[in-house]
Structure formats: C-alpha cells, structure tokens
Amino acid sequence: MTLRADIPDETFTGILAKAFRNTAFVTGFVITLLILAMAILSYVWTPYDVTRLVIADKTQGPSLAHWFGTDHFGRDILAMIMVGARNSIAVALVAVGIGMGVGVPLGAFAAARGGLVDEALMRVNDLVFAFPALLSAIMITAIFGPGAVNAIIAIGIFNIPVFARVARAGALAIWPREFILAARAAGKSSTQISVEHVLPNIATLLLVQGTIQFALGILAEAGLSYLGLGAQPPMPSWGRMLFDAQTRMVVAPWMAIFPGMAIVVTVLGLNLLGDGIADILDPKSRRQR
Amino acid sequence: MSLLEIEDLSLTIGGARILKGMGISVAPGEIMGLVGESGSGKSMAALTVMRLLPHAARATGRVSFDGIDILAASEDQMCALRGDDIGMVFQEPMTALNPVKTIGEQVAEGIRWHSGATRAEAEDRARKMLDRVGLPEAKFPLSRYPHELSGGQRQRVVIAIACALKPKLLIADEPTTALDVVLQAQILDLLRDLVAENRMGLLLISHDLAVVTEMADRITILRHGEVMEAGDTAPTLSAQLHPYTRQLAQASMHVPARPKTHLADTAAKPLLEVEGVTRDYRGRRISLFRRAPDVRAVDDVSLSMAAGQSVALVGRSGCGKSTLARMVLALDRPSSGAIRFRGETITGRSEAELAPARRDMQVVFQDPYGSFDPRQKVERLIAEPLHVLEKWPTRAERREMVAHALHEVGLDQRDMDKYPHEFSGGQRQRLSIARAIITRPKLVVADEPVSALDVSIRAQILDLFASLNQKLGIAYLFITHDLTVARAITDEVLVMHEGRIVERGKTNDVLDRPQSEAARALVAAAPDLHRAIARRMQEQG
Helix, strand or coil: CCCCCCCCCCCHHHHHHHHCCCHHHHHHHHHHHHHHHHHHHHHHCCCCCCCCCCHHHCCCCCCCCCCCCECCCCCEHHHHHHHHHHHHHHHHHHHHHHHHHHHHHHHHHHHHHCHHHHHHHHHHHHHHHHCCHHHHHHHHHHHHCCCHHHHHHHHHHHHHHHHHHHHHHHHHHHCCCHHHHHHHHCCCCHHHHHHHHHHHHHHHHHHHHHHHHHHHHHHHHHHHHHCCCCCCCCCCCHHHHHHHHHCCCCCCCHHHHHHHHHHHHHHHHHHHHHHHHHHHHCHHHHHHC | CCCEEEEEEEEEECCEEEEEEEEEEECCCCEEEEECCCCCCHHHHHHHHHCCCCCCEEEEEEEEECCEEHHHCCHHHHHHHECCCEEEECCCCCCCCCCCCCHHHHHHHHHHHHHCCCHHHHHHHHHHHHHHCCCCCCCCCCCCCHHHCCHHHHHHHHHHHHHCCCCCEEEEECCCCCCCHHHHHHHHHHHHHHHHHHCCEEEEEECCHHHHHHHCCEEEEEECCEEEEEEEHHHHHHHCCCHHHHHHHHHHCCCCCCCCCCCCCCCCCCCEEEEEEEEEECCCECCCCCECCCEEEEEEEEEEECCCCEEEEECCCCCCHHHHHHHHCCCCCCCEEEEEECCEECCCCCHHHHHHHHHCEEEECCCCCCCCCCCCCHHHHHHHHHHHCCCCCCHHHHHHHHHHHHHHCCCCHHHHHCCHHHCCHHHHHHHHHHHHHCCCCCEEEEECCCCCCCHHHHHHHHHHHHHHHHHHCCEEEEEECCHHHHHHHCCEEEEEECCEEEEEEEHHHHHHCCCCHHHHHHHHHCCCHHHHHHHHHHHHC
8 A cells, every 4th residue: 555656636627726825836927927918018018118218317216207217318217127028038938949949859869769879969968068158158149249139049059958958867767667668569669659658747847947947048138138248229128227227326226226126026936936836746745735 | 461452543634534443452472464455544554553644644542552542642752662662664675765874774773763872782783683684794784775685685674674673563564565475475484583582563464365364363354444354363264254354365366267278289370489588688887897797687588379378477576577578579679589479570670560560469567557658548548559550540430449448348438538547556457458458469468467456456357357368369478476366367387587487387287286496486485365274274273
C-alpha cells in the first residue's frame, strides 16, 4: 500500500480551483494581467502623446494632470511607461519564443538520441551558456546595430541553451518510464514518442521555465535599452527612461522611481506566476496542501 | 499482558473513513500477521501506532503500547518511543535509506540519538548489528553507501536500523514485497530469528496470505478498515469460517481453468525462436582510462515457442529475464545471436521493417501505474499499437476496435473517455491487456503482470489471461519470479539463472521435481499456502 505521488487529478476545473487557492499564483496572475492590459490599452489610448514634447511642462512632479510626473522634455511618465510596457513585453515574449522554439526540440532530440549526438549538442550548449548573456547581447547589438529587433535576437539566442537543458533533463526522466517502452513496443518512432508522450509530460516544467525566462527577458531588455542598445528614441522604453533619469535623480526622483517600479513589479509578478504554476502542477507540493 | 493493544480504533482522513472500530493486540515474543488488500487500511493502522499519520488524519479509540496511551502521548514522548521501543521496517528498501549517508552512519544514528552513546560506541554497536543481520564486516564495512548494495542487502540494513536498539515491538509493513522469493525467504528467516532472540513483538503487515501463514502465530484479517476475522493462524485458515477469509485463501491458490493446453509440437514451425542470444552491457567507467569489465546479462540463451503456447520464464531478480524479454520485443539488440519471429529474423532490423512483426507481438508490463501516459485518454492509449497497421483506421473504426478490446477484458466501452488515474490497479492491468490484444497479436510478452496486484484481483487477471489464450490462441511468454503464477497458467517453464537457462520442461514436472540448483532454491523458497497451513496445523495442533 503505497501513496502514489504521480496520480494527477487533472480535470481542468480541478486545476483551476487549486490555482485560485494559491496566493502566489493569484497575485502574479493579476499583476501580469494588469501590465498586459496596460500595454494593450496604450495602442488605443494614452493620457498624453508620448512623441510630443512640451518644454513648458518639463520635470514636473506627480500631480492630478500628470499622475507620475513628466520628464525633462515634458512628456508624461505614465504614458511612457504604458507604451514602454509594449516594447518590453514584445521583446521578452519573442525572445522566449525563440528560446523555446529552438531549445526545446534540441533538448528533446538530444534526450531521444542519447550517446554522441547528445554529448555533442550539450557541449555546444555549454559553450553558448558560458558567455555572460548580457555581454554577448551587447556584442551582437554592437555588430548589427542597436534596435529592438537585434535586442530580441540577442536575448533569444541566450534563451536557447536554457530551454534545451530543461527540456533534455525533463525528457531524460520520462524516457525510461514504462509507457514509453510500451509506445516503442507499439512501433512508434522516437520523434513521434517525443511529440506525443514526452512533450506533454514536460510541458509544465517548460511553462514554469518560460515565465522565469520571460521575467529575465524583461530585465535584459531594460538593461540593453539603458545602455542605448535597445529600442531607439522616440520609442520610449523602461531602461532608456532610467538612463535619462540618472543625471536628474536629485531634482526629479519620480523620473527614476516610476519606470523602476514598473520593472520591479512586472518581474515580481512574473516570478510569482511561475512559482504559483510550479506549486499547482507539482504533485509533491500538491499532497501537502 | 499485551505489548500493543488497539481497541475500537477509528481513523478518518479528510472525510474518508479509513479504519472503523479496528482492534488488534500483540504480545511480547509474538508474531501477529495483519492481512488485507490494498486500501484496507493496514498501513494506516501501523502509522497510527507510530503516530506518523498525515496531518489531515483524525484518530479516535484506544492505542496502548506498554502502558502508554499512544493517541494522547506528547510528541516528545513519541520521539523517545519511535526507533527505541518501536522499530519499523518499510516496503521499499530503495527509498527507506538516505542515499547520501553511509550504512554505518544510518544504523549508528538511532543508537546515538536514543542512548546517548559516543560515536565510537554507537559505531561498535552498529557493526555488531550489521553482522547480526548478515552483512559481515569483510564485505560490508560501515562506510558502504546504500547504492552499493542490492535490494535484499538494503532491506537487511533497514532491519538493522529498526532492531539496533532491541525494540519491544517491530512493525514490518510489507517487508518482502519488493524482493524475489529467495531473498524473501532469507529476510523472513532473519525476522523470525530476531523475534525469538529478543522476545520482540512483531506486527507483520502483508497482502500475501502464504507469507503471513508461514510466519505468524496469530492473524488478523482486515477489509475496508474493519476486522473480518482474528485468531490463531492455523485454525483460522484451515476452517475458513468467515466468507472473506475463504475468498482470500481461494484467491491466493487460484488456478484458472484451461481445458486446452498447448504443448510444443516439434513438427510445426515455431512462432518464436531465440538462438544463442547474448547481451553484454559495457562496464561502468571507474576512472578516466579504465572501465569495469563488461556485464553479461544474458548468456547464450536459446529457446523456441509454438503458436498458442504459454511459457513461463522464471528466475530471481537480476537474472536477465527482463533483458531477454526486451530483446524478444526488439526493444534492445542482442550482442550476438539471432531472434526469429514467425521464421523472420528480427534482430538488427530497422523500425519500418519491424512493423509487421510488431503487429503480432505485444507487451504487458508489471506496473499498472507506470505503463500509461498519465496525460492521455484511454482511447488513445489503447489505440496506440494500431499505429503499426498497414492502413491507419478511421476514427470511428478506431473507437469501434477500442470498444471491442475493452469489452474483451471486461471493461465498459464508456471507459475509453477516461484518464488512466480514474482506474484502480486491477482495472489498469486490464487496460494494459486491452492495449496488448487490440492488434490480435500472436505473442504477448508479460513482464511480472500480476505481481503488483492484490490476490483477488490477481486471480481475476490470471483468469483473463487464460481465457484470452483459449479464445484467441495467443501465445504468452510470462516473466515472473512467482511460481504460483507460472504453475497457474503456463504449459512450459524455463528457469533462468545468472543469464543462462539452467532448466526447462513441462511446468508441473519442473516445479514438482526441480533438477538444477537454481530451480530447487526457487521452489524451496516460494511461499505456498497449502504447505504453510499444513505445517502450522502440526505445530499449533
């Protein structure tokens, strides 16, 4: 009589009910939703036009007219944060997409083949992993020129080994299971088995890693645009706003506080979301609840 | 005076009633057998005595151990009792030991904690205890790690930990279920000796009636949390007054009806031929430039099976029988030798060339939990082998075939829209069989297909195997360490030992008059309910 850990009570409503009892998940989910809503809203409405400079209103503190104050060109900070969210999310999302799209098949393939192929792929992986991501991103943007697209590619490439590793580790744990053996005995090819049996069973792992990489992507994008290698003016971006605020910290602290807060809150929200998902879907933590 | 006395114990876990007014007692020096099928609450009863229940559990009633009221005792009192006066042996020796600590540390840990002995003293006592359980210093120094030991050796370490402080009561929860019959006999002997030496009380929990009969002075039969019958072992089991006792005893000795038996017909072309197959595994790398010598898992094995014939491959764990099965299924390649299925060689073929052979060759695994992808519905899981058909059936045809296969194994066709976790262990094994027969194969390889099941379920599954053999003429290669299973449904038996087949012949001949050393050891160690009851009758009168 053993207690089985891996019996999933996996009805959709069951998971949903569990999700809404999990504080981390709910908090993270709400924050992420708010940031997303803000970014989407910015397409149809912003309090002020972010490209119009109103020198008369420059470096004003928070007020009823400008909730988060204005910058040194008189642009509304709230409006800039809203538009900047668009940029941050797009860069991070596409970068995660690149990482997953290339990394997961690579990792799954390495796990399925094993032997020399696995060894070779993973050593190349280590090589890419060995470069500090931000430094290499700087190198790439320095060669191909600054801009949002190059930032996406740079961050995306460094997501690949992360996903390849996670996918490979997860797949290696699934491969020796008996249902895989049964599928092999039924004559399925390793590609088919990877798609039908392995990937669905490591999906939660990848989902959690995805939210973490998403948060890291937002940080990386902010870092790059702070260095002037990300989205170019007049397109506002959070990192750029921090850079502009740097020299005016003493006279106009709101210029740094609000974009900084935006980054912190977004990353926090995504991390909570990832933690929450891991908790909900992990059978081990499930039993204790 | 009883050592352990449980009266009117009721236990609920999150609304589910696990135990209902259960009672049991153990006297010093006595072996009490607690028998029940999975879900009967026997492990929970043991955990109640240790007060190691899950947090959501609520227990009422009276549990007294050596004059102490267990249910009212403080956590400090319990810590003093656990490991010192009450020892526990668990089912799974793989997970009951800490993999990063040496066996010496793990045995000495309890001694130091409870007796306040110095490290040197504790290690000295740990050494003596390990010697006692049959792990002598020369081969098993204290510095060994659990992964360096085999399953049986690990279970000896677990017993050494449990008995190191000479507890008054030892609770053994399915201590031999994960071991093969020869190891099982050795571990049971060890437990019996330890009980006699120290006048320990032993609460032996098992689903295996034969094991309990051989060991226990008294027996308690539990079902759905209620005691069905309790009393001295021999009279209880020979009279079988309670219907459930009778049902359990009959299920343990069940032999399915098989009117037709197929014996190897030398004239007909054999279905499966294995010729001189050998499988080597490369030795583990022990340093950068050196490898351990290769391990020969299967050594020059030849066998042949006729269509419709049912053959058992028996042997102790690690004898290479599962490796052989994998090679027969073309899931592993032999290092040398050839395997022919229906006259065609299957060794060294590509997956595409194997498709026709795969249609006629299916597999049933031991673990009904692990052999299904938890994220797919039954319809897809059972239809999986259809993939090798020449023509991929339409969805309607597929559902039709799945429904038919489910019907054949005694399940409802509405079950195809459920997930595997919605089924019990026995039902899942039926699903496994449904998956195996959906392509109408000629050969099914079954690797310990009933050893994870309760006795009554096991009897049903054996019946199902037998009836499918009769109805569809499927040949079986049964891999098992359980001789009752071999006897129940096979015509021929092959005894495997250290990679070689050491004996072969008709099942009854081999099992009644084993010739080889390995076969004799297996037969002698196998628990047999008839024999055990007869012996008990003599002893207890």
